[in-house]
Amino acid sequence: MLSLVYRAASSRSFLRSFCTLLAALVFGMGVAQAGSVWPSVTLPKNVNTYHIGEQMSVNGMPMRMQGFLAKDNVSELAQWFRQSMGKPLMENRLDRKLILGRAEGEYYVSVQLEATPQGTRGLIAVTQLQAAFDHRAETAAASERLLMRMPAGSHLQSRMTSNDAGKVATFVVMDNDYSEELNRDRLVGMMQQDGLVLERETSPVSSVTRPLPAAMANSKILFFKGQGKEAIAVIKRNDLGRSTIVLNTTTQMERFK
Numbered sequence: 001m002l003s004l005v006y007r008a009a010s011s012r013s014f015l016r017s018f019c020t021l022l023a024a025l026v027f028g029m030g031v032a033q034a035g036s037v038w039p040s041v042t043l044p045k046n047v048n049t050y051h052i053g054e055q056m057s058v059n060g061m062p063m064r065m066q067g068f069l070a071k072d073n074v075s076e077l078a079q080w081f082r083q084s085m086g087k088p089l090m091e092n093r094l095d096r097k098l099i100l101g102r103a104e105g106e107y108y109v110s111v112q113l114e115a116t117p118q119g120t121r122g123l124i125a126v127t128q129l130q131a132a133f134d135h136r137a138e139t140a141a142a143s144e145r146l147l148m149r150m151p152a153g154s155h156l157q158s159r160m161t162s163n164d165a166g167k168v169a170t171f172v173v174m175d176n177d178y179s180e181e182l183n184r185d186r187l188v189g190m191m192q193q194d195g196l197v198l199e200r201e202t203s204p205v206s207s208v209t210r211p212l213p214a215a216m217a218n219s220k221i222l223f224f225k226g227q228g229k230e231a232i233a234v235i236k237r238n239d240l241g242r243s244t245i246v247l248n249t250t251t252q253m254e255r256f257k
Contacts, residue, residue, distance in 0.1 A: 039104045041111060041124045043068060044080050052123075056162040060139030062128040071119040074098055081111050106130030149190050150245075151178045157244075167250055174245045180220050180235045183243050187222060187233050196226035196249075228252045 043049065052065040070077060081100050082089060092099045094112075101110035107130075112123040132139070143156050154176040161170045176183070188198050200223050219236035231249040238244070 038064060038126055038128070039107050039109055041081075041109060041126070042084055043124075044070065044072070044077065046071070047122070051164075055164075056160060058127075058160045059158055060135060060142075061132040064126045066124045068122045068124070069116075069119065070122065074113045074115050074120050077113055077120050077122065081113075085109065085111070103129070146172065147174075149186070149193075150174060151176055151182060151186055153177065154245075167252060169251075170247075170249045172245075172247045174247075175242055176245075177242055180237050180243060183235050183245055184220060184222065187235075187245070187247070191224045191226075191231060194226070194229075194249075196224040196229055196231055199223045199225045224249075 047068045047070040049066055049068045052067055056063045056065060072080075078098055078100065085100060085102055088102060090101045092101075097112050097114045099110055099112050101108060103109075106128060108127045110125045110127075112125070114121045143159060146159070147154050147156055154174050157173040157175060159170070159172050161168065184201075191198070202221050202223075203219075219234050222233040222235070224231040224233070229249065229251045231247065233248075234246040236244045236246075
């Protein structure tokens, strides 16, 4: 599960900026009505795809994602997508990533490209803007309920859920000005209310945290277990005294049968 925490944590800055852009489209410009068939993105030949999730929601935005690896460089792939995705096409830079995107009715389709030593790593995201617009009040209410269970003044950076092969995963990133100990105690109480007990608590060791970002290496890790559920929380306090809380909860769908 630590690998899942790492993958989500390493991409949260992209998702946060990307969702800010989508939120502007949803709440500022409105969303055109369209059919319910999700659009797809045609990939070039000779790329290797990998699975991310059957169905996801990022900050209340329903999303489908697919990753791919290619030996071609970013410039070559960007030109291919510029020709295949249609017009108009928006282009943005986020750190070392190039993001191409366009609206298709109630959906927003984007392709993220990042150079690697072997070629290019890509991420395709299709977001259902209309659903995000229709359920914006429910999304705000769910975020408020979560923050009410944390210390006062906590801030929700991102909330991501996915439904994949019978497992529902929820990934949350929050921060506040409280100590690791207070956040730890609040998390333990919150998990107990949700039917999960603290199995063990540990500080990172090199063999476990080697794949984690350096910013997460010096942190407190909590493992929780419940009937049909498990969770892992990482709490990290920075030099300015602000704590970041990363919580990933996985539930087996059989629990609901």
